Each structure stands twice: as C-alpha cells, then as structure tokens.
Amino acid sequence: MEPILELENITKSFSKSNFTLDNLSFALPYGNILGFVGENGAGKTTTIGCILNTIHKDSGTIRLFGKEMQDDDTALREKIGVVYDGDNFPGFWTAKQLSQVMSGLYTCWDHGLFEKYLEEFKLPYTQKIKHFSRGMSMKLAIAAALSHHPQLLILDEATSGLDPIMRDEMLDIFLDFVQAEDHSILLSSHITSDLEKVADYITFIHNGRLILTASKDDLIYRYAVLRCKDSQFQALDPADVIAFRKRDFQIDVLVADGKAVEKKYKDIVTDHVSIDEIMLLLVKGASL
C-alpha cells in the first residue's frame, strides 16, 4: 500500500535567507504518526508549507493520498486537518462563528463533534478568541482540525504552549485518531518527549537536510550511545559510527545497532539513547 504522504527529493531555496531545503525525502504510511523533529529554522515549517502548497517547491514530488496536490484539488484538502503554532484564527471570532465559517468550507464539517470537543477541552462557545490563552487557542485549533473528519492531520508545533496535562490529553486524542487504519499524523515538534510517547516514525531534519528517518522502536531499542574514552574511540570501526560528540572526559558515539556493538566492543559502556540525545548527537555532533 502506498503511503498517505510521500516526499521525494524536495528542494526549495530562499535567496534572501540563504536557506535551502535540500533533496528531502520521507514517507508517512497509513495508520501511523510520524514525528518531524529539528531545531528552530531547520526547515520543518518550510517542508509543511511545501506539502500544503502554501509554499511552492522548486523541485521534487509530494504525493498526498497517492496524488500530487494542485490548487484546484479541493477534495484532497477536505481530507487534511491542519494546526499551526499560534493564532490560527482571527481574534474577533467566537468558537460559534468559527464553526459557522467552517461549515461553509468543509462538506463534512461535524458541528456536533466540534461542540463535543469544545466541551471536552472546556472552551467557551461565545467568547471571542482574542481573549483565549495560548493553550486554549491551540485546543480550539485542534478541535477545528478534527471536526471535519480528516484522514491526515498535519500539526506544526501543535502541542507547544500546552501544559503537560493538556499535552498528554492531546496525545491521547492523536493516538485515538490513528486507531483508524486509514488515518495518519505528521507531527512537527521539538518536544521530543511527546514524540517518544506517540510517534511510530521519527524523521530528523537539520539545516534543510534530512539526517535520519527511522521507526521509533528502532531508535529507542536498537540505537544506542557508546560512552568512550579517547583511546576506545580511536579503535572504533567508522562504519559503526553515525555521529559522535566530544564532552569533557568522554566521547558519546551514536550507533545504529546497540546489541551488535555491545558484543563487538565489550569494554565500552553502552547506554540506551533518548530521542533528545539522538537529536543532540545528530545536530551538534560530527561524523567520521
């Protein structure tokens, strides 16, 4: 089965900022959550812009539901729910007005479901959005994105600004959403703990380049970090090293197969690695 979202060699350059999204390729299978990770300015929002056609890519192919989306493919956009970081909707609206506008835009807008989410998120129906806190605005955006029964959710830093309890509730909603086999989520975030909880795949991007894409289980259970002394590091086979970072008295080395490496280098301490540490090693570390 082809993926719900597939990017092939996407390139986009901005001459003014000298930033380039460089041959980016990854795929999001049906029924999965893909965590899209990278530091600020890495190119996450640009990539999402290219996917949603708010930014015109220079080259490459993006397939949504097996098709390249053009401006007139409104039926495709019916199947996509989007949440941006920050103020998604005009502040002078109320949630009620938002629902009225959305019902005129989406053929499948479910007013009852929207009201259910408002109730669940404890959001007022008739208060102006400009009086909402940042967390409330994000919850409203998530409610709106879910209320037209999309198949694909694209969330750009959607959980930032939410307190840990609310974030946890949101993550549960996302997990519920992907229980349907034809549903998927692209979740851009730098809150890596969220991704550890829900993501099936994680894609790392740095300076507009894809540096790693793997299943979360692989990253957590197969990938490992070696804590080496200088002499131990010199003895490592370069083929085993994905990235390394020198610290005060040790060198941390990211490897793809922790168990194999543990057998191979018995005198080196091997630790499990968190998504955060992988990101730090990939971004701040070097490769051989």
Place this chain on the structure above:
Amino acid sequence: MKGLLKNNIYATLSGAKILSIVMVLVGIFLALVISPPLLTTFTVVGIISYSAFAVSVVKEEFTSKWGKYKLTLPVMRSEIIKSQFLNQLLWTAVGTLLPAAVTTLSWFLHGCPFDSPFDIVTTFVLGISLSLFMGAVYFPLFHLFFHTLGADRGDFFMGLCLGCAFIFDCIIVSLVNRFIEPGLKNRLLGIVILLTVSIAAYALSYPLTVRIFKRREY
C-alpha cells in the same frame, strides 16, 4: 465559497458596528436638517468607509495565521480572492443603502435635498466609483507587496489607494468636462463613463490579483 463569504462578513462586521451606529445617528440628524453639502459628504464618506472596512479585512487576515490557514482549506486561491472582491461589493452596497435611506427621508420631510435629483445620482456614483477604484488598486498591491512591507502597513496602503482613487476620478471628470459639452444629457453620459471605467478597473483588477496571489508564498 459560502464559508469564505461568511468569514469576510464576520470580519467586516466586527469593525463596521461602531461605524453603523455613528452613521445612523448622523443620518437621522441630516435627515432633519437641510444641508446639501453635509449630505453630499455623508453619502460619499459613508460609501467609502464601509468599502474601506471590507477591504481592510485582507490586512487583518494576514496579521494572524488565518491568511495562511485559509490556503489549507478546501478552496481554491482564486475563490479566496473572489470572496474578497464580493465582500467589498456587498459592503459598498450596504454603504450605499444607508445614505440612500437618509436622502429619501430628507426628501420626504423637506423635498429634494439638492438643487436637482440629478445631483443625488452624481453624489452616489462618485462614492461608488471611489470605492471601486480603491479596491481595484488595493487588492493587487497588498498581495504584491505584503512580503516586502508587511501586513501592518495595510492602513498605509489603504490611504495610498484612496488617494489613487481620488486622482483617477479627478482625471476622468476632467477629461469628461473637456471633451463633452455641458448639458444634462452629457452630464449623464459623464456619470455613465465614470461608473463604467471604475467597474472596468475593478473587473480587471480581479484576474490580476488572482495571478499575483497564486504566486505568493505564506
């Protein structure tokens, strides 16, 4: 399209509420007194003000993420622009109806408030023409220079476009006065020319704005 129009109406309404209260109060006053200059100003300013509120919605959208969010909705970019043009037409109509009601009331109370009924038509055509020219210039310019100058400069654009609209109208009126002999029939022809040119400019501005907007990145 229905949702886009609702969106634009809500947005314009939020700004036009206070204007409407002021317009109604001033309108009642003007219906009670006899002052052709004030009634002329009220009519032209009324039409332009409602129209300007409708046009300024574009700026409001791009100072939040809503302008970008709209591009992810199941609507085409050309429909977004179409809804902005239709919204301005709608509010120009609203801005026309209120002074029309006041003028009618004044006529009912005191007789024709101007020297001739023809002056009423001239006043309304002037207001409508200025509004259409303002929109015709504003929409393409805003989308063209949004990235360079930022959405916050929307009010500056508005002033600039209104200035341009006045210049256009002055040029057309000057040309009409120069090439058409005085007389009622010819004055009527002049009004028709003014209205036709402003409608044509507005109609031409739409495909131009769509073309610009389709290339924009947000």
